[in-house]
Amino acid sequence: MQHFLSTESWSQHSLQEMIDFAKALKNNKFQPLLKEKSVALLFFNPSLRTRTSFELGVHQLGGQAVILQPGKDAWPIEFELGSIMDGEAEEHIKEVAQVLSSYCDLIAVRAFPKFESWQEDRQDKLIKSLAHFSSVPVINMETITHPCQELAHIMALQENLGDLKGKKYVLTWTYHPKPLNTAVANSALMIASKFGMDVTLLCPNDDYVLDEHYMALGQSYSAQHGHQLTVSHDIDSAYQGADVVYAKSWGALPYFGQWEKEKPIRDQYKHFMVDEAKMAKTNNALFSHCLPLRRNIKASDEVVDSKNCIAIEEAGNRLHVQKSIMNTLINHS
Amino acid sequence: MQHFLSTESWSQHSLQEMIDFAKALKNNKFQPLLKEKSVALLFFNPSLRTRTSFELGVHQLGGQAVILQPGKDAWPIEFELGSIMDGEAEEHIKEVAQVLSSYCDLIAVRAFPKFESWQEDRQDKLIKSLAHFSSVPVINMETITHPCQELAHIMALQENLGDLKGKKYVLTWTYHPKPLNTAVANSALMIASKFGMDVTLLCPNDDYVLDEHYMALGQSYSAQHGHQLTVSHDIDSAYQGADVVYAKSWGALPYFGQWEKEKPIRDQYKHFMVDEAKMAKTNNALFSHCLPLRRNIKASDEVVDSKNCIAIEEAGNRLHVQKSIMNTLINHS
Amino acid sequence: MQHFLSTESWSQHSLQEMIDFAKALKNNKFQPLLKEKSVALLFFNPSLRTRTSFELGVHQLGGQAVILQPGKDAWPIEFELGSIMDGEAEEHIKEVAQVLSSYCDLIAVRAFPKFESWQEDRQDKLIKSLAHFSSVPVINMETITHPCQELAHIMALQENLGDLKGKKYVLTWTYHPKPLNTAVANSALMIASKFGMDVTLLCPNDDYVLDEHYMALGQSYSAQHGHQLTVSHDIDSAYQGADVVYAKSWGALPYFGQWEKEKPIRDQYKHFMVDEAKMAKTNNALFSHCLPLRRNIKASDEVVDSKNCIAIEEAGNRLHVQKSIMNTLINHS
Numbered sequence: 001m002q003h004f005l006s007t008e009s010w011s012q013h014s015l016q017e018m019i020d021f022a023k024a025l026k027n028n029k030f031q032p033l034l035k036e037k038s039v040a041l042l043f044f045n046p047s048l049r050t051r052t053s054f055e056l057g058v059h060q061l062g063g064q065a066v067i068l069q070p071g072k073d074a075w076p077i078e079f080e081l082g083s084i085m086d087g088e089a090e091e092h093i094k095e096v097a098q099v100l101s102s103y104c105d106l107i108a109v110r111a112f113p114k115f116e117s118w119q120e121d122r123q124d125k126l127i128k129s130l131a132h133f134s135s136v137p138v139i140n141m142e143t144i145t146h147p148c149q150e151l152a153h154i155m156a157l158q159e160n161l162g163d164l165k166g167k168k169y170v171l172t173w174t175y176h177p178k179p180l181n182t183a184v185a186n187s188a189l190m191i192a193s194k195f196g197m198d199v200t201l202l203c204p205n206d207d208y209v210l211d212e213h214y215m216a217l218g219q220s221y222s223a224q225h226g227h228q229l230t231v232s233h234d235i236d237s238a239y240q241g242a243d244v245v246y247a248k249s250w251g252a253l254p255y256f257g258q259w260e261k262e263k264p265i266r267d268q269y270k271h272f273m274v275d276e277a278k279m280a281k282t283n284n285a286l287f288s289h290c291l292p293l294r295r296n297i298k299a300s301d302e303v304v305d306s307k308n309c310i311a312i313e314e315a316g317n318r319l320h321v322q323k324s325i326m327n328t329l330i331n332h333s
Numbered sequence: 334m335q336h337f338l339s340t341e342s343w344s345q346h347s348l349q350e351m352i353d354f355a356k357a358l359k360n361n362k363f364q365p366l367l368k369e370k371s372v373a374l375l376f377f378n379p380s381l382r383t384r385t386s387f388e389l390g391v392h393q394l395g396g397q398a399v400i401l402q403p404g405k406d407a408w409p410i411e412f413e414l415g416s417i418m419d420g421e422a423e424e425h426i427k428e429v430a431q432v433l434s435s436y437c438d439l440i441a442v443r444a445f446p447k448f449e450s451w452q453e454d455r456q457d458k459l460i461k462s463l464a465h466f467s468s469v470p471v472i473n474m475e476t477i478t479h480p481c482q483e484l485a486h487i488m489a490l491q492e493n494l495g496d497l498k499g500k501k502y503v504l505t506w507t508y509h510p511k512p513l514n515t516a517v518a519n520s521a522l523m524i525a526s527k528f529g530m531d532v533t534l535l536c537p538n539d540d541y542v543l544d545e546h547y548m549a550l551g552q553s554y555s556a557q558h559g560h561q562l563t564v565s566h567d568i569d570s571a572y573q574g575a576d577v578v579y580a581k582s583w584g585a586l587p588y589f590g591q592w593e594k595e596k597p598i599r600d601q602y603k604h605f606m607v608d609e610a611k612m613a614k615t616n617n618a619l620f621s622h623c624l625p626l627r628r629n630i631k632a633s634d635e636v637v638d639s640k641n642c643i644a645i646e647e648a649g650n651r652l653h654v655q656k657s658i659m660n661t662l663i664n665h666s
Numbered sequence: 667m668q669h670f671l672s673t674e675s676w677s678q679h680s681l682q683e684m685i686d687f688a689k690a691l692k693n694n695k696f697q698p699l700l701k702e703k704s705v706a707l708l709f710f711n712p713s714l715r716t717r718t719s720f721e722l723g724v725h726q727l728g729g730q731a732v733i734l735q736p737g738k739d740a741w742p743i744e745f746e747l748g749s750i751m752d753g754e755a756e757e758h759i760k761e762v763a764q765v766l767s768s769y770c771d772l773i774a775v776r777a778f779p780k781f782e783s784w785q786e787d788r789q790d791k792l793i794k795s796l797a798h799f800s801s802v803p804v805i806n807m808e809t810i811t812h813p814c815q816e817l818a819h820i821m822a823l824q825e826n827l828g829d830l831k832g833k834k835y836v837l838t839w840t841y842h843p844k845p846l847n848t849a850v851a852n853s854a855l856m857i858a859s860k861f862g863m864d865v866t867l868l869c870p871n872d873d874y875v876l877d878e879h880y881m882a883l884g885q886s887y888s889a890q891h892g893h894q895l896t897v898s899h900d901i902d903s904a905y906q907g908a909d910v911v912y913a914k915s916w917g918a919l920p921y922f923g924q925w926e927k928e929k930p931i932r933d934q935y936k937h938f939m940v941d942e943a944k945m946a947k948t949n950n951a952l953f954s955h956c957l958p959l960r961r962n963i964k965a966s967d968e969v970v971d972s973k974n975c976i977a978i979e980e981a982g983n984r985l986h987v988q989k990s991i992m993n994t995l996i997n998h999s
Contacts, residue, residue: 029369030369036695036696036726038722038725040718048401048429048432049432051399051401052373052399052401052433052436052437053436055399056371056397056399056436056437059371059397060369060397064722064725064726066717066718066721066722068714068717068718078961081967082962082967083961083962084961084962084963085960085961085962085963086843086960086963089960090958090960091957091958091959091960092959092961095957095958095959095977095978096714098978099714099715099957099978099981099982100718102978102981102982102985103718103719103722103982103985104718104722177419291424291428291432292423292424292428293424293425293428294418294419294422294423294424295411295416295417295418295425296415296416296417296418297417297418297419301414301415311428312428312431312432312435315432315435316432316435316436319435319436362702363702381734381762381765382765384732384734385706385732385734385766385769385770386769388732389704389730389732389769389770392704392730393702393730510752624757624761624765625756625757625761626757626758626761627751627752627755627756627757628744628749628750628751628758629748629749629750629751630750630751630752634747634748644761645761645764645765645768648765648768649765649768649769652768652769
């Protein structure tokens, strides 16, 4: 049995197989691959795209989805073994995992960081504990990485560019009024370098570099393809000759949990917005974003409404790659 | 492609065709008219009847419904084109529409007014923008009109009265402790006059007259059938000889957003409650209401529990008319 | 037409038939027993296990479930006949029941006590009124008893012990930081005595004895099998020779609604936790609990993780017994 918690545990070859099957599913949506199978979709955080695409995807494959949205953002569940549960937690993850495993054939989970301590959040305890105690496969619907988005992103890039090897890929930080999760940024770094692109991480300063774990993975994957992961704080040179520009905002990790201190720093970098002037420096680059996207903050209307923007196509691919992932976990592992 | 945003855009003939097919569906609930179709039901406000009847209706036609309930009553979505999204809104309606269109074959939306500015609310921007950017049909599940309720209402009246032409129809304002939406009142006015009934709007005083747009439509539809839309503040003459009494409470538009000023006025008109004494003046009229209904406030127990009350039948018809509407939009437009 | 509001209204023989069919369904999950049937699942309180098992169960039998979760814990519904609804309640249970009956073939309800007045809560008005006005069968998903849990519990015991007659059954109160509902305790008392077990209710003192109605039923069922219902405050003698230990926490009824007074009393009895030392006094007893369970508060890790713990099996059986109950109400009553 395999889980799909992070693309880190999957080879490029295996991921490509899942993407290839997703392309087949895009042309043939209804196949009984999950017949008589039940999938629990556990949302600790709200969702529109993920919820819709997973629920429809399960049904299009003949299965049954159950949506579980614990009422509050912080559903009190205990993760530590041996703890005396006299606090807020009413239930241990061990029982949650075992009970859901007894009802369902697959469990998918969305659980964002708590944004208080990165040392705590970076361990991704909830989904790891759930997977540990579950007797059925577990899928990550976004925790501190977002692997389903990764496959949808790569699929959309391949549909537009063909072979991705050697393409210049710029992951650019952008401004947002709030400090956001690094999940999609971590994911973009990993998957772009794993698929052989020449990756540049463009961000305002060293405080906005991503967690060392993902930086090291990006570096290692890059090296396997003969590249070097580049970190840049210079907008002009980063955009120069880019084939892909992927935009995402996130909060600076050194200020994690002390966001009032980070805010004045972040506020200085509103000019990182993706606009036509920056895109003009690229090699007619594709632009994308995981959505939701604040227009004229993260990217200008002109960029979002241009033919080069593939964000809607990427979002649409979520349906297909997730069906492919579920099929792999249920029928091929 | 046609949307179903308001009956204003549909002829009496087209609406009658949908009602006739709803009558057929009432006797034959399960037909694969939405096979392999997906419907997003987007609720910005809570619902019991609408939610249940739409979700079951989609499934009875072989389709798949996804229920999306943005957590808060005011889900922050941007509607203005060209705006710089540095406020609360995380996403533009353009992306919401395009992404949902890529997953689903139909989108239905409930979005009540914000109750702050009628000049703003009366434009019905959310659903109009969604329909504008959507590539699939959009259905109104109640915004500032409630067209699905209209068809269920007319269907129930026809089932009980046969031809409606020339019947005396009284839309009576009733008291409610809170200032409510005018949607169902606007709808009742439009549909009763469009179907040739002789319509009287009974309300406490001129402040409770409905928006000029709906008053003008009611007048125009009435004129087409040789009637005149009557506005009355006199209970006795309004009930005299009525064939249908439809009750609804709403807040006075001139006080929109300043509800504390409207309350003492509204509080003077508790005697507008529909009771046996008033119903005795009618031509053995049918009574109905869109539900939920506060007993002994809007109507007395005796009236609600009488044989002449068709509110439950009207609510039941929601299932059938909505299936018919979906079938029309998906298969015949 | 029969409802399933409490096992009180069902004979041991009828309940055993439902359990036997649940055992058959456990081996053959997919049967079209609810084909073209719709089930409304009405949750006034949150749920994970009940929600998942009911929703999946309906679908595995070919039916359609609609989940209705009135937004707030106290959805304002009026229960009294003849009341003037000028307070919070927007709708009378009579209309709710009639409308849901017109859409669905079965209604299941979870509605916990309000925890203010036991004299009020013990009347279980919401579900009784709903059943009274409904024209389709109603199932209790936990109010002041939890009959679905009862059948899952007995099924798990029979699967492990075979015939239950004469087995020593200990229902032990345990500590919990909050004053909980007596529903599962009432249920355990009723079902264990009805199925011929020799029942001991172990609790800290007379304040923790259950409501007289359930005590009298337990006594009466016990007498029918030649037993006497035992109330004990002595841990050692209660555990001595037990075949089954079922743990549950609840608030003391004499302090109902004045929980701040009850707390210091409850806090004195943390040593009621089920642990290995206590279990060592038993006849190698099975341990179970309805879940969620606070580890090392209600029961120690050693007990919960032991082979004798059947809580997960009992939770799993919820799926099967609920399918069997729905089948009985729809197809055999």
